[in-house]
Amino acid sequence: MNVCSGAFDDRLLNRPKQAPAVLALHLDADRVTKLHVVGRRFAVLYEANAKIYLGTAAPKIAAAVVTVTYGKYQEGWVSVARRGEKLDQQFANLKVGATTAQVTMNTVWGVQFFPLPAGSYKIMVPDVPHAGNMTRFYRAVADRLKHDQVWFPIQYGDNSRYVHVGNVSEGCVTVVDLNAWASICQELVSHRSPDGKYVGTLVVTGKPERAK
Secondary structure (H helix, E strand, O other), X not given: OOOOOOOOOHHHHOOOOOOOOOEEEEEEOOEEEEEEEOOEEXXXXXXXXXXXXXXXXXXXEEOEEEEEEEEEEEEEEEEOOXXXXXXXXXXXXXXXXXXXXXXXXXXXXXXXXXXXXXXXXXXXXXXXXXXXXXXXXXXXXXOOOOOOOOOEEEOOOOOOOEEEEOOOOOOOEEEOOHHHHHHHHHHHHOEEOOOOOEEEEEEEEOOOOOOO
């Protein structure tokens, strides 16, 4: 196993300069299973997972442009992945790079959720991985679906809306073309704003047939 040695920046560790940093590696069959630095736990990827989840090229220092154009409102749309559940969808068409996909802008009606108004919004870098039980079952009907736990927050209100994959939207931009998600995700993560906070700009055009 090759080990890369170096110094940790005291600012990252949040420690005074005079306090020594202690690094402990826990190995299992020549693989790092745990990494502790001054009592903190850090996540470590196995080499096999790194090849799957980490790209080989640095992101472009430019925001991707995601355009969404409102389309039809459809009552009782049947979700095969959700065992025939009937959903009331405000559909739209998404385009980013060379990828196009159908999205739903809202599914849950009569509460606080509603489709995004037309306008321009910033798409933030992904936050924490979202629960697998919310999206993993979609893989049963979409053989090319991956990265389904990666969700991109939209800067609007309390930032609780996302660009993500699935069949149910709570005011999010939810990609119902499940097999298109990997390409959309890759397009977004391969871009960064100069300050590193955003991956793209979302431009919503048109008017929803159902607004609330």
